[in-house]
Amino acid sequence: MAVLQGKYGHFSDDGKSYVISDWKTPKPWANVISNGRWGLTIAQTGSGYSWLDHAMLNRITRWDQDLISDASGKYLFLRDENTGKFWSLTPMPLKPEFDEFSCTHGLGYTDFKGLYAKIRSSLRIFVPRGLNCEMWVLKIRNEGNTSRKLSSFTYFNPVLDVFPDWHREFHKTFVTSEYDEQHHALLFGKTLWTAPLKHDGSWNKDWPYRMFFMSDLPPADFECNRERFLGQYNTITEAAALSGAPLTGTTGTGFEQCATLHHEMELAPGQEITLVYCLGAEEKTNDASMLERYSRAVSDHERLFRESCAFWTEFCDRLTVDTPDPAVNVLANFWLKYQAYSCRIMGRSAYYQCGGAYGFRDQLQDSLLFLSLEPDK
DSSP: OGBBBBBEEEEEHHHHHHHHEEOOOOOOOEEEEESEEEEEEETTTOOOOEEEETTTTTTEEEOOOOTOOOOOOOOOEEEEEETTOEEEETTTTTTOSSSSEEEEEEEEEEEEEETTTTTTEEEEEEETTTTTTEEEEEEEEEOOOOOEEEEEEEEEOEEEEEOOOOOHHHHHGEEEEEETTTTTEEEEEOOOOOBBBBBBOSSOOOEEEEEEEEEOOOOSEEEEEEHHOOOOTGGGGGGGGTTTTTOOOBBSSSSEEEEEEEEEEEEEEOOEEEEEEEEEEEESOOOOHHHHHHHHHHHHHHHHHHHHHHHHHHTTTTTTOSSSSSHHHHHIIIIIHIIIIIIIIIOOOBTTTTOOOOOOHHHHHHHHGGHHOOOOO
16 A cells, blocks of 8 residues: 555555654644544644534633644643653654654544653543543653653643633633542533523523543642643743642632643653543533543543444444555545544534534535445434
């Protein structure tokens, strides 16, 4: 399938994934992953956003539609505690000079692999079937011949409202955060939802969900105050926390929120560690039972990933074509089906049109997908 090799990457031999080896594509190349309720976009740069049910009326994380800079999203960073040097595990927002890098967009997942300063990282992001969440599976391996003391940091901003989130200084007074030590989870809520719902165009209503962000391993500390993470007048490239300022464990309300979990690790030569994160939201209920359910899901992340892959493979395999043109085969057998269903019907959002609504014309065209694959639908 060498004919499918391009300037920036290539399709895998089986056609089920696209591997980007040069991340500086002409514009962001994104994967749109959805299970019908939870959805996310993720570009080869690492930028993107998440939502529940409706990408515009119920945006979970902040993102700026700036396809030139493309430096807004949910990020992971590493810091070498001996040298103080820090870098992002994806090209954005710090643009590290990776010794090796690839981004693989697959059916229902995206993988980032990198090698920097003799630290090899693998980050897999996927959306499980039947759960309102996404999972990040991070593996870090010491490829050097000396022990390394490292810190990992997550960073993103909750929105929990309508996108675009104008008047941030006003809205921040309605967002609340707390930390659940038992489940290593940050919890976020909001007492204002501006979505113009049917029969209710008012603002006098609570956001009826709870957002959570948890890890399988207990963090060393955490931060929910964006100003304390960045430092006044700083950007993410010079964030105070990444530069060595201690996290404060601040939760509450009245400040702009962020979601930062900090883990410490010491890796011997050749040693590898795995960290699993889960970001999701559920209707307001008993927090303990919700977190327990998702903690079990985190522990079962490998099975959930296999289940997601099996779903997409079975869906695409219902009808296959074999033509003399391998490009036609790859598109017809996998990517046109996947894009129409995951992006256009279940997600209804993308980097270049981040809406969320149903459109008669749009979804009427997209639904033609089911004529040959699932005619009852």
